[in-house]
Amino acid sequence: MKKPHCLLFDCDGTLVDSEPLLAAEMATSLTRLGLPFAPSDYMGEFRGARFVNIVTELQRRHGDVDPQRLRDSEADMRRKLAKRLATELQPLEGVRDALDALAPYPRAVVSNGPENKIRAGLLATGLSDYFGDKLFSGYTANCWKPDPCLYLHAASIMGFRPDECVAIDDSIVGVKAALAAGMIVIHLNRFPDAEMTPDGAVAISSMYQLPTIVANLTREPALLS
Known part of the structure; x- marks a missing residue:
């Protein structure tokens, strides 16, 4: 070696x-879309995974969400996360x-x-x-x-x-x-x-x-x- x-x-x-902040914002965003998700789900099952892969798995479990709603929700989530990272991280x-x-x-x-x-x-x-x-x-x-x-x-x-x-x-x-x-x-x-x-x-x-x-x-x- x-x-x-x-x-x-x-x-x-x-x-x-950053992961507790990310998990919290992700939970709010996804649950609002009808994809039930708790911060503990990220920390326990999805830690380190790409957001798109998490969404794909949640849609498999809970049903599809309109793609435009998904894009808008992700953009809003990332804006809110950026603000929290700047002040809380x-x-x-x-x-x-x-x-x-x-x-x-x-x-x-x-x-x-x-x-x-x-x-x-x-x-x-x-x-x-x-x-x-x-x-x-x-x-x-x-x-x-x-x-x-x-x-x-x-x-x-x-x-x-x-x-x-x-x-x-x-x-x-x-x-x-x-x-x-x-x-x-x-x-x-x-x-x-x-x-x-x-x-x-x-x-x-x-x-x-x-x-x-x-x-x-x-x-x-x-x-x-």
Whole structure:
């Protein structure tokens, strides 16, 4: 196994604590459309999934909704979410310390979310300077986790082979994507009672642990073999 040279971070739930805000706005929007949805549904079943995939599954369960109503509702939901992100969003505990400790490594954000949402989240939490323009969105690349293509795209643009990259992701969707891409994967598992870390990934429960794990990988890459 190659020693890690590049760090690829998921955004929502890994760097910033946006998922409770997203779940709340999604629940309001979808329930109003006649697609019953609670914040706990997102956190429990759909965390990390694309919005379009969530809507498709809910329509399968509850019936179809007029496409124009769906588009209008999604646009309204995203406007409201953007306002809340700008004023309420916080970085996850330990993120700043981890990024400071790992400053020598090239790093990027790799997210299923739209690029404007990624930028807004990083700006609101003061994390923009850690990543600059190294932001990779599924909407820009036209590929989304759990397909490995988004992580592979990011590695290629960053100038590294997949096995030279460490992916840090909190969602099972993202962890599986990075594993399929052939990367070293660290699963930020903040819900160990509800989620099992997939085989092949290293589990941590806090971002405070990340620098030590990366240091151990650098010294002893055989730990994951």
